[in-house]
Amino acid sequence: MEQQLKELQTEALAKVEAAEDLKQLNDIRVAYVGKKGPITEVLKGMGKLSAEERPKMGALANEVRAAVASAIEAKQSALQQKAIQEQLEKETIDVTLPGRPVRTGNAHPLTKVVEEIEDLFISMGYSIAEGPEVETDYYNFEALNLPKGHPARDMQDSFYITEDILLRTHTSPVQARTMEKHEGRGPVKIICPGKVYRRDNDDATHSHQFTQIEGLAVDENISMGDLKGTLEVFAKKLFGEDREIRLRPSFFPFTEPSVEVDVSCMCGGKGCRICKETGWIEILGAGMVHPNVLEMAGFDSKKYTGFAFGMGPDRIAMLKYGIDDIRHFYTNDVRFLKQFSEHE
């Protein structure tokens, strides 16, 4: 009997070893380890054994069973691993092939610049004020200290619709309108972005339509030092921490004193083509709001002072991205538009 069991074990182990898949293995399990298997058959003959040998045989039978079971288990795990291995091999892909593209679009470069400026000033407590692109002569010129016949009107030849209605030449009328709404009570802190129009022939540096963004702060005790400090924050944020600004006296009818503001060039003052060898780049015009403008909008110019500044996002975007032709902004060549998709 012992002999029989050992033979069974050898036979079963050999079959386990030879099994090629889980099904065969399962058949082996049923055949050898199951209740109706040959081991059970052998044990049926135990009645002929002595009482001494019976437990020995029982133990041996259990050993054989265990050995076969464990071999099956080992084999099973090996086969499973092999199956996974095969699956993995079958599923292997070329990871260097391109991924499925995700559609992305992006804002127009002018919008990017405008939003960056808006957000900066919002963080300093400003609101965004907007107004009509078709304006009255009054708000576009007269309320800004530019009466009819004023020589400075030449500076901005305009598109008139009727004698009194025109396409705004700057976003300053929004300032006048907003101040009026405040009915002489400060503070007013606004940023006015928008499209503006001038009679220019379109070329690399001129466009009959362009973008402007202006700012206005009116309160008691607003000083020119405040203007300087505010613009310094602006320049550092927009162009970089290492940039400096300088103010040069200038002339605008709606401010007095008036200044042009230069930002130091990225060449670090050494002089280059962009700054025309001066180390400085003109980026905006500014000044203290002219008392006539304050008074016309209903503010007491003895009590209130204010500063205003204005700049062209077209020019700023051209400087920032090195764009050489303003017409690109309005042609909308997708190869141009898509260049501004990256986060900065």
Added chain:
Amino acid sequence: MFVSYKWLSEYVDLDGMPSKELAEKITRSGIEVEGVDMLGAGIKGVVIGHVLEKEQHPNADKLNVCQVDIGEEEPVQIVCGAPNVDKGQKVAVAKVGAVLPGNFKIKKAKLRGEASNGMICSLQELGIESKLVAKEYSEGIFVFPNDVTPGEDALLQLNLDDEVLELGLTPNRSDCLSMIGVAYEVAAILDKEVKLPEIEVEEAAERTEDWIKVSIEAKEDNPIYIARIVKDVKIGPSPLWMQARLMAEGIRPHNNVVDITNYILLEYGQPLHAFDYDRLGSKEIVVRRAQDGEQFVTLDNAERTLSSEHLLITNGKEGVALAGVMGGANSEVEADTTRVLIESAYFNGQRVRQASKDHGLRSEASARFEKGVDPNRLQAAADRAAQLMAQYAGGQVLAGSVVAGEIDLEPKVVSVTLEKLNRVLGTNLQAAEVEDIFRRLKFEVKTDNEEFIVTVPTRRGDITIAEDLVEEVARLYGYDHLPTTVPVGATYPGGLTDYQEKRRTVRRFLEGAGFNQAITYTLTSEKKSQEYALESREPIKLAMPMSEEHAYLRLSIIPQLLGVVSYNNARQIDSLALYEVGSVFLKESGAELPTEEEHLAGAITGLWEENLWQGENKAADFFVAKGVLEGLFAKLGLLERVAFKKAEIAGMHPGRTAAIELDGQEIGFVGQVHPQQAKDLDIKETYLFELKLSPLFTAETEAVTYEPIPRFPSITRDIALVVDTNVEAGKLEEIIKEAGGKLLKDVRVFDLYEGEHIEAGKKSIAFSLKYFDPEKTLTDEEVVKVHDGVLEALKEKAGAELRS
């Protein structure tokens, strides 16, 4: 304004300050120096030569062989091609070894067999612009006056060792349209004195008033008119130094009398006119408005038709000068002129501007009158001109001037307090510092209890109010010295309005969905302005458009976007998704301004999804465009309130266009461009949408509130319906929703079939219905009850049968 450094230094001690440094100081104090031009830059070895002999070149008709004394031991032989070269002339000679502009080196040469050791130069060859060279020398070499010595540096004689600063003047600083004005500015910056020219006029016994009478009929246009007369003048070239200065400042020399008037214009900023007294045609000057249609020939020999908007100087009968703009041909100073009448007047700026604009005659003179001249310089300018004509044209000045009219010569008094100065500038200036700045400006100042009472000279007509004084102080104190602060005071939150936030949300959504933002022109052609308009109105036209293409305000964004599609398609860019947010302009009868309506427009064409190697390309179609909009409406919390309804819109595909309604109000459309239109524009199949933003942004929406995550399972039932082909899915969905009631959570189309396996004129459309009760697990009985109701309603209202 061009400013000669050497000339300027006659009025202000510049201490030899390098021109670049001076330019920087002027720029930083308020007048931008746009450039510094080194005259004679790149020129070396040009001397005065004396043409001793001139002989015809033996082998060339147009060449002469000259022997020229250039101050060396032996004369040199130079072959010269200039038509005006002649024996006895003093000329500029570029010696062998000399360098001319453009690094042109002069070498020993043989011209047609004759040795040539140098070159006789024209002014153009010395770097002077052709338009500045006196007419008599414009086609040949320049001939110097006889008092120059051979071998002398010709550049010095021509003032070509000078430097010229180009000032970019803002409209308020017309005081710097004169050398004296610039001198005051520079003196203030450098804290120096101004040396004015000394005027000494030797007068003859005869009196001007016996020769001429002046009367002014248009006193508003011409408050004052001063006339002086110089007799016995001899017309000839002006002195070389004067010609050189005029050229350096951009004015072409003519003759001594004309050059002197131009010289005074530059020196004092006062335009003068010189008449030939004998050609005036009378002994009087009458200043009046021209008559409408009056004819007048200006000295450029152009016949001009005047209007009553123009001011005319007449001899009592006919015009002799268009005031402040140009003299008449009839009274022009010519070579034989012997008696000159000098006009020094104040003409109203607007009057001059009108005439110079109407006749396209902008000149140095008109520019100055337009901005207003200094009334205190009228007499000095006339006197100085008379003096120079005596000196350089051999004339005799008649006694006195004839002055008609009068003008206020009193300087303005403007005050500002120290407190205001410091408050506006944010500074802590002391009274003495402020007084010192006014002293540098040569403004007389009295200080009374920290208030500065400033007498502003008439040359600074731009200073009228306290703020102007603040600016003078600030710019001379230096903006670099201002403190750097930010506004303090009441703080209050800034930020975007709800509308502005939503606009950004829309932009971000579309960009996330793959759209690029475009910005196109507001101005368009008449045809395009009306195409695709959501509301048809008469388009608004510019009074004076610059071109047909940009003459009208747009009523829709789409035509411009189609232009962008066409532009890109023409450059082999076939797949595009673009959007634009911008205003359209609706004329309102009765209102002053048009209504500006902000619209969102989009265009999609080509492939929407592109995955080359996996071969899964998806072309843009109607449902792509609609899906984007549905996503957008969902983002705005409005999807349930939006409906798409089949619509016909000009320029759109009649079977593939839907009007979009929000709460039953039409707000825009989406669809395919009409194939004919696409063909005309040469674009590929393109889908478009345009929407009004305001109704979307102002619609009341419910605040987002948390809804519990479902705890009970839902039950899904799929149905395939057979209906007539013209039954719209939207209609079926409506029926299902109505009949499904509260338990119906969701309904979706998941299949559409038309074809051979179905009866002609019918289609099969499959819906997936999801039933759900948030309170409990639904039982089959409950679902069956509702679902049967749905099927019944479909059959009854749409003739829908279940597909077997």
